[in-house]
Amino acid sequence: MTLRRWAAGAALLLSAGALANCSQIFGSGESGEGITTAMLVGADADSANWISHGRTYSEQRYSPLDAVNRDNVGQLGLAWSADMDTARGQEATPLVIDGRLYLTTAWSKVKAFDAATGAKLWEYDPEVPGETAVKACCDVVNRGLAAYGDKLFFGTLDGRLIALDRNTGKVAWETVTVDQSKSYTITGAPRVIDGKVIIGNGGAEFGVRGFVAAYDANDGKELWKFYTVPEGKQGPDAPAYLQKAAETWNMDVLRESDAIGGGGTVWDSMAYDPDLDLLYIGVGNGSPWNRAYRSPGKDGTGQGDNLYLSSIVAVRASTGEYVWHYQTTPGETWDFTATQHIMLADMEIGGRMRKVLMQAPKNGFFYVIDRETGKFISAKPYVTVNWATGIDPATGRPIENPETRVDKTGKPALVTPGALGGHNWHPMAFSPKEKLVYIPAFEAGMMYAPEANWKPDRNRGFNVGFNLGAGDLPPDGGFRKQVAGSLRGMLVAWDPVAQKARWTVEHPGPWNGGLLATGGGLVFQGTTGSEFNAYDAGTGKKLWSFAAQTGVVAPPVTYTVDGEQYVAVLAGWGGAYALSVDGDLIKRKAPVRNVSRLLVFKLGGKATLPAEPALAELPLDPPPSTASPEVIALGQAKYGRYCAVCHAPGAVGSTVLPDLRRSGALENAAAWSAVVHDGALKDSGMASFKGSLSKAEIEAIRAYVIKRANEDKALEAGKKIARR
Numbered sequence: 001m002t003l004r005r006w007a008a009g010a011a012l013l014l015s016a017g018a019l020a021n022c023s024q025i026f027g028s029g030e031s032g033e034g035i036t037t038a039m040l041v042g043a044d045a046d047s048a049n050w051i052s053h054g055r056t057y058s059e060q061r062y063s064p065l066d067a068v069n070r071d072n073v074g075q076l077g078l079a080w081s082a083d084m085d086t087a088r089g090q091e092a093t094p095l096v097i098d099g100r101l102y103l104t105t106a107w108s109k110v111k112a113f114d115a116a117t118g119a120k121l122w123e124y125d126p127e128v129p130g131e132t133a134v135k136a137c138c139d140v141v142n143r144g145l146a147a148y149g150d151k152l153f154f155g156t157l158d159g160r161l162i163a164l165d166r167n168t169g170k171v172a173w174e175t176v177t178v179d180q181s182k183s184y185t186i187t188g189a190p191r192v193i194d195g196k197v198i199i200g201n202g203g204a205e206f207g208v209r210g211f212v213a214a215y216d217a218n219d220g221k222e223l224w225k226f227y228t229v230p231e232g233k234q235g236p237d238a239p240a241y242l243q244k245a246a247e248t249w250n251m252d253v254l255r256e257s258d259a260i261g262g263g264g265t266v267w268d269s270m271a272y273d274p275d276l277d278l279l280y281i282g283v284g285n286g287s288p289w290n291r292a293y294r295s296p297g298k299d300g301t302g303q304g305d306n307l308y309l310s311s312i313v314a315v316r317a318s319t320g321e322y323v324w325h326y327q328t329t330p331g332e333t334w335d336f337t338a339t340q341h342i343m344l345a346d347m348e349i350g351g352r353m354r355k356v357l358m359q360a361p362k363n364g365f366f367y368v369i370d371r372e373t374g375k376f377i378s379a380k381p382y383v384t385v386n387w388a389t390g391i392d393p394a395t396g397r398p399i400e401n402p403e404t405r406v407d408k409t410g411k412p413a414l415v416t417p418g419a420l421g422g423h424n425w426h427p428m429a430f431s432p433k434e435k436l437v438y439i440p441a442f443e444a445g446m447m448y449a450p451e452a453n454w455k456p457d458r459n460r461g462f463n464v465g466f467n468l469g470a471g472d473l474p475p476d477g478g479f480r481k482q483v484a485g486s487l488r489g490m491l492v493a494w495d496p497v498a499q500k501a502r503w504t505v506e507h508p509g510p511w512n513g514g515l516l517a518t519g520g521g522l523v524f525q526g527t528t529g530s531e532f533n534a535y536d537a538g539t540g541k542k543l544w545s546f547a548a549q550t551g552v553v554a555p556p557v558t559y560t561v562d563g564e565q566y567v568a569v570l571a572g573w574g575g576a577y578a579l580s581v582d583g584d585l586i587k588r589k590a591p592v593r594n595v596s597r598l599l600v601f602k603l604g605g606k607a608t609l610p611a612e613p614a615l616a617e618l619p620l621d622p623p624p625s626t627a628s629p630e631v632i633a634l635g636q637a638k639y640g641r642y643c644a645v646c647h648a649p650g651a652v653g654s655t656v657l658p659d660l661r662r663s664g665a666l667e668n669a670a671a672w673s674a675v676v677h678d679g680a681l682k683d684s685g686m687a688s689f690k691g692s693l694s695k696a697e698i699e700a701i702r703a704y705v706i707k708r709a710n711e712d713k714a715l716e717a718g719k720k721i722a723r724r
């Protein structure tokens, strides 16, 4: 069905309630053909297309299409594929409009294809400077586009919001949305509400102050801006909700240091209820993570809830005004963002219909909240949780385990979920037929170690207030195997009314793909095991599998062209887990690498992929370790703060970026310094660290990596060596 025919039909179908908001639906400034507010509000009726990030404003990622179904999914085959031109994480949800498929890929590039044939229509590269990568906590990814009128909108890693002509890929306008002197990045997809393009940003590991803002779809002019945390120097004229927030912080810290912005970035999830005109935003972690540094009390421990960190906030979409909030993790200190997928649905709970909002944030509890009022309805753990024993139903507050709060000194604590969460950005899906929410969940605990004399660094590196260098795994094969065994990845089918899992599918490890549920009774998901699978939505039985040659983290979409149903997914391993956990350990669970490619399927599809590339690994052949223990210890501390997040803790080799133990520069101090100090590889994403690390510290890091490489070489040779 073409958009014009669909729009005519949908206008008749719109309820009287929706039509009461006519000015909103047929908002001013829309020219010619293209996506209208009415289409976005009524997107559920348009099964042929996928016109907004979560398919509908409710973000259910459920398509009623059923031509591909339980009975025939075994005949699903590759229709076409398209190679991406990078080997970094692929996290985007494609949009499909009238037979054309649009997507974003790594480094904020955009590509358009004929959705049936795969013919490339146009591509656009915003030319993000390579050294921007060092500002990004979690890979140079982008999660997608928004469409409105004849334009497409997306954010770039360096903080721009760009509008492209949908037919040509030419720039209509672009605007810088952030202070580019700070470590703000954009990886999330915008949403468009009544002609306003809404976008947030990331950077809460690097000292920024979070906000979300609305821009005019016609010209990019800023219309409103909503900050999520108070400003150190704010006065009595600050909005009431920020004055209320200030009462929950030690404002001295925010006032004193421009390197501590408080965090609370809105880097991914949004949902919208057009009847209530409420935009729901997911707010991220504190900056720094450790509350004892971010908001210290008199006794040196942390104080205060620190609103609106780790909260779901309802904002009036037309004005940007605060309406209500629900804080999932008061006084957050573990990087427990509430930026995870927000999904809206209406369901019967306790004998009456409720308009609810659902979220499985990082903290491990699945929440059902009343989306009209923000009142807590219920929450239960969807993964193993040790930081809290439950949520008090009277107050909606967690019942904390005090042993898991680590301040400036004292014992480290193994906390689960860890900083990656029990669920991260990977979208969930909801089947109204099965009344189940499908969660791409995982278990990966983290050791939080205190750092007694932490200071923020405005320039480079993780500003989290914990000792990230203390978490090295000992070079002991048995212990590492044990840790690998504790990692779990699973697809959980969650009954949100009963608050329990109906079934669970185990995967080879954490960090599996986002989800799609369909009217054909199917749930589609890619895995860390390099498969793209279809499961029975009612039972979890695996009905179909495709060898994707790469880990798949992005969520699939489905659409039709000339009545034929297609399923599309962007394959390509990457993101926070792929960069920042033990690469050796991941490879023990399931070998995985990045082959970035769009895969599109249909019944009877006969296309094939090129031959799978061999898993190449450079030899582990370091120079001898001759540095003093003091130099190595300095290198370990600096590595933990500045290198581990991209090259893995303990230099054990991330699965996407170079394994430093095997680096050619390891035996040559000058070559090492040319990269780390002088920025020789900045265009590839490896920025200079000269503002944060001295030449002696950079050389100490090399000594530490040499020592680690020798330990692991001995381990590989089967010669177990004692931990020093």
Ligand code: CA
Pocket (backbone or CB within 6 Å): 137, 204, 205, 284, 285, 335, 337
């Ligand atoms: Ca974070």
